[in-house]
Amino acid sequence: MKSLEDVAKLAKVSTATVSRALSRPDMVAEETRKRILAAVEELGYQPNRLARSLRQRSSRSLGLIITDILNPFHATVAKGVQDAAEKHDYTVFLFNTDEDPEKERRALNVLRGHLPQGLLIVPTPRTRENLKLVANLPTIELDRESGTPGAHSVMVDNIGGARAAIEHLTALGHRRIGMIVGRLDITTAVERHQGYRDGLAAAGIPYREELVLPGNHREEGGRIAAHALLSRPPGERPTALFVGNNEMTVGAVLAARELGLRIPQDLSIVGFDDSRWARTMQPALSVVAQPEYDIGFLACETLLSLLRHGKAMQPVRIRLATNLIVRDSTAPPGHISQP
């Protein structure tokens, strides 16, 4: 690796001048600058970011901690973050927690050593505690909230989205609507559950606990919960299912198939979170779509602007709208009599 000194020698100036030529060009004479840039070019010089960061006591980098890189939702969020960061010449350190608070803790500790300027994080249930490891690091929470007082966040309108899904179903005439909710220690699940209740209330349908089952946010959890709900006696079985995230929706669809229920004739399904899978499934799935990419992009832009303008601001809490996309998995109930 070439260093500033190599460039300085070649351009016959001091290292200080080279440094200025690169980071504050207006402080260097036109003439000198040209000479320096030529030398940089000739040597293929790239600044050593470690040295720069060490000296400046902060690096042009951000941490990004997500819970599941294999989930297309998170992968897309990550892409939004990366694109925004790259635009501003920031490097992103990506960590994956698999929803494991212990992995999150480790990630935060490693991250700390890299002196990032800020952090974007999809919280786990212990994030509030873990964030103490990086106190004072400007942080934005994505998708969910950790409950940290004064935290910034970028989320979607989960309540409104869930409510829209339920209103769509009640408008079709469904009265017995089941929900596969996520883990109730994750705010998105709680909010979507709230939207479900609101939607029922708006249609004057009483809330029935036995129609709501938790799932672990994975395909298998959705499958098991759906099996339980759909195995209820004929008159008790939900005619429609609202599923709290993309992975569990896959499980629910598989369960319906295993039980020989046709969608939408025997069962209507609305999932949360769109995906190619939902789009190309047969029948194509009605879903509450989220602006995943925007969540990441906007969160990153917001964080960077927080960094620029000092962080003595009010907490930023952004809620993006969701979008109900009606496809072919929803129809009036009893379209064809139940088996």
Add this chain to the structure above:
Amino acid sequence: MKSLEDVAKLAKVSTATVSRALSRPDMVAEETRKRILAAVEELGYQPNRLARSLRQRSSRSLGLIITDILNPFHATVAKGVQDAAEKHDYTVFLFNTDEDPEKERRALNVLRGHLPQGLLIVPTPRTRENLKLVANLPTIELDRESGTPGAHSVMVDNIGGARAAIEHLTALGHRRIGMIVGRLDITTAVERHQGYRDGLAAAGIPYREELVLPGNHREEGGRIAAHALLSRPPGERPTALFVGNNEMTVGAVLAARELGLRIPQDLSIVGFDDSRWARTMQPALSVVAQPEYDIGFLACETLLSLLRHGKAMQPVRIRLATNLIVRDSTAPPGHISQP
């Protein structure tokens, strides 16, 4: 941030001793070490990795450059890499090129400034040239080859996988088998094409150029190519399609649907690369599965072992086996007469 000096003061030793206590514990007296660790604990000290790396002139980090984080194949490879890296306490810098050589160049330049110890890269068509930016950086190519002489690589047996797919189809009785091949400037596409030819040859079926169409590795490219192949006159239309990657397979299935072709009655399809989509599609898709996770994990392990044992070794070229999974998208041709 606390520094070594803070710890040293608290433990009443020199910074050098603290440094040793942390990185070479056996060089420090039991007694002293305990005192130091207590101080570390009390202060919540985390080493500044920038300073350490600057001093050691190399950081405990690796670069990972993939072409499309939104493609589950790549996301899974990335996860394999991350898991292996984490196991050895390495940090991964992840960059995404979107198959754009210019973005790749920028990524390499930024990466360079972070002094990574090694690089894992899914090449683009200009990687061979771009890699000059990081000459001497131990590098392993994943999934594809850039053509750099002496390069290390971890790939799958594309020829064998494709051949197995074709043999499966010919065994079912297909004679007119179309292929949607990828971009021929990417080695995987070339190899899968070769496997296709080999498979045909093994069954004594002549190769027909007009049955092979390129695609751009995206869903839309697959759709367009499939449309063209499947719109041929009845007696000329392929009875089976072999598609060169996961994204294009989605497009091919959509095209078949648009044309009213039933799978597998009217058309058999085999895709390359498994996915949840392929598994839960109806009919479930027959595919050549790749060990995505293992590609990443093994490549990372290999890179780290290269780093440990010096790099004066022979080029490492690992080929992992693929696995033909027969599901419901393949059947004998003319099962039901063509429309």
Add this chain to the structure above:
DNA sequence: TTGAAAGCGCTAACAA
């Protein structure tokens, strides 16, 4: 507009 010099936090000779 430029240069000299100090120092970011750490590690690694070398000395004790």
Add this chain to the structure above:
DNA sequence: TTGTTAGCGCTTTCAA
């Protein structure tokens, strides 16, 4: 076994 010291490559006073 421990401490002293120099220095990784850069930025940033301060002085010229």
